[in-house]
Amino acid sequence: MSTHETDGPSDVDFFKMFGVVLGALTLFTASIMVLANMLDADEGMSNMEMERMSSRLEPVGQVRMNADDPDPSAAAPAAATEMVAKAPADLVEMACAACHTAGVAGAPKTGDKAAWEARLGERGMDGLVASVINGRGGMPARGGSALSDDEIAEAVKWLVEN
Numbered sequence: 001m002s003t004h005e006t007d008g009p010s011d012v013d014f015f016k017m018f019g020v021v022l023g024a025l026t027l028f029t030a031s032i033m034v035l036a037n038m039l040d041a042d043e044g045m046s047n048m049e050m051e052r053m054s055s056r057l058e059p060v061g062q063v064r065m066n067a068d069d070p071d072p073s074a075a076a077p078a079a080a081t082e083m084v085a086k087a088p089a090d091l092v093e094m095a096c097a098a099c100h101t102a103g104v105a106g107a108p109k110t111g112d113k114a115a116w117e118a119r120l121g122e123r124g125m126d127g128l129v130a131s132v133i134n135g136r137g138g139m140p141a142r143g144g145s146a147l148s149d150d151e152i153a154e155a156v157k158w159l160v161e162n
């Protein structure tokens with residue numbers, strides 16, 4: 001013990017110093033907490049302010065860096081109006097299968113080769129397509145669907161071939 005007091009700072013000095021540093025840190029921490037609380041207190045107002053500010057800061061337009069990038073101003077409407085081409089099998093499933101799978105009201109059944117061959121022999125492909133577009137017997141015009149002439153032709157071809 002006695003040797004410590006003679007050479008260099010004593011334990012007491014160390015703890016005094018340590019106490020001062022600890023006190024300073026505590027004070028620092030406390031002041032930061034107080035500051036944070038003050039910022040928190042008027043958060044409601046500043047949120048509204050932030051919203052208004054960010055709406056003012058929104059870009060007026062966007063720069064397309066690459067010609068291959070989608071045009072942001074055109075992308076949305078184009079995607080909405082562009083009809084996705086459907087496979088003939090899907091067209092039939094969507095608009096024709098209701099009657100032609102079971103042969104409702106004397107409709108030639110899907111897969112009944114003989115029945116389709118006979119009709120194809122009588123009227124030809126164009127004649128069959130015309131029958132569907134205009135309606136025939138128990139089949140309303142276009143089978144009651146909104147398919148285009150091309151889609152009808154694809155569906156008829158699929159029915160005759162399958």
Ligand code: HEC
Pocket residue numbers: 092095096097098099100104105106107108119123127128129131132136137138139140142143144145147152155156159
């Ligand atoms: C509401 C039931 C119904 C739907 C839906 C329907 N058909 Fe028909 N289809 C019939 C009936 C019934 C006949 C037989 C008509 C007749 O010859 O009297 C027929 C006949 C046909 C024929 C033969 C026409 C001819 O001239 O002999 C084709 C081809 C045909 N349908 C294709 C289609 C296609 C393609 C669709 C879908 C776009 C479709 N049908 C949807 C009921 C339907």
